[in-house]
Amino acid sequence: xxxxxxxxxxxxxxxxxxxxxxxxxxxxxxxxxxxxxxxxxxxxxxxxxxxxxxxxxxxxxxxxxxxxxxxxxxxxxxxxxxxxxxxxxxxxxxxxxxxxxxxxxxxxxxxxxxxxxxxxxxxxxxxxxxxxxxxxxxxxxxxxxxxxxxxxxxxxxxxxxxxxxxxxxxxxxxxxxxxxxxxxxxxxxxxxxxxxxxxxxxxxxxxxxxxxxxxxxxxxxxxxxxxxxxxxxxxxxxxxxxxxxxxxxxxxxxxxxxxxxxxxxxxxxxxxxxxxxxxxxxxxxxxxxxxxxxxxxxxxxxxxxxxxxxxxxxxxxxxxxxxxxxxxxxxxxxxx
Ligand SMILES: [Zn+2]
Numbered sequence: 397x398x399x400x401x402x403x404x405x406x407x408x409x410x411x412x413x414x415x416x417x418x419x420x421x422x423x424x425x426x427x428x429x430x431x432x433x434x435x436x437x438x439x440x441x442x443x444x445x446x447x448x449x450x451x452x453x454x455x456x457x458x459x460x461x462x463x464x465x466x467x468x469x470x471x472x473x474x475x476x477x478x479x480x481x482x483x484x485x486x487x488x489x490x491x492x493x494x495x496x497x498x499x500x501x502x503x504x505x506x507x508x509x510x511x512x513x514x515x516x517x518x519x520x521x522x523x524x525x526x527x528x529x530x531x532x533x534x535x536x537x538x539x540x541x542x543x544x545x546x547x548x549x550x551x552x553x554x555x556x557x558x559x560x561x562x563x564x565x566x567x568x569x570x571x572x573x574x575x576x577x578x579x580x581x582x583x584x585x586x587x588x589x590x591x592x593x594x595x596x597x598x599x600x601x602x603x604x605x606x607x608x609x610x611x612x613x614x615x616x617x618x619x620x621x622x623x624x625x626x627x628x629x630x631x632x633x634x635x636x637x638x639x640x641x642x643x644x645x646x647x648x649x650x651x652x653x654x655x656x657x658x659x660x661x662x663x664x665x666x667x668x669x670x671x672x673x674x675x676x677x678x679x680x681x682x683x684x685x686x687x688x689x690x691x692x693x694x695x696x697x698x699x700x701x702x703x704x705x706x707x708x709x710x711x712x713x714x715x716x717x718x719x720x721x722x723x724x725x726x727x728x729x730x731x732x
Pocket of ligand 1: 491585630631673
């Protein structure tokens, strides 16, 4: 049993309370390799932003769970080396699908876990979430639950259609489970193909597809039921068209990849939404930079020569998200 406190990590409690009061959101970035982690820590440390490092079940399978945990521990030390004396870094399990997986993460040093029972019948979701909360809270680990279903595909989480969160369920769910934050469904979606072209309108100026707006009326109704309660948005990549264009220009094939417009996310971040999950944008930036370098320098075979530019492009993307979308720069409790 390793406590996250020994690793220099923090749970989400204090940073969420500050984010709600301050009208911004904490970035939750997924990682499963060295370059992603370097880019996340460089951007968040330079900008003095709290940050949530997310590990999915798929990432654990890909990179090895023990190695990822030590990488997160190393991230705390790296942030300090970058001049951030008091980093606030959360190690969070994304989409935990069983009590055993959540327990395993708590036991190995995670400071926060998500239990996603959203595909289960309501009562089973309540029972499973409550069981995880009971265990995690013994160790001061925070728990994210989910109500409502997001469309799209992310690692092992997939759904054809979305079901908005029902505001009439949120008081019962949070009080029965004791969860610390709630992921909701208001029209965001997993992956790089968040909407079908027929769901979108066309911007006459650019010819680009414009997705339907998020259901802010549902968010407002939830906030009215749960004043001051931390709300989480999954599937909130904006799928920047410059990365999609780069990928397609250098031999890729991503037709009609569509994300959530950043102005919608900025608006959400100013509300009780205090955690915004971004994964696909990092994958797109990485792939765009790797494709470009390999096409332009076909003789290159040192992975550092194409992973380095990928890391730089991801760092730039994370900086932009922190400053312009989430507003979490200079929001550490201790800025010195
Ligand atoms: Zn998700």
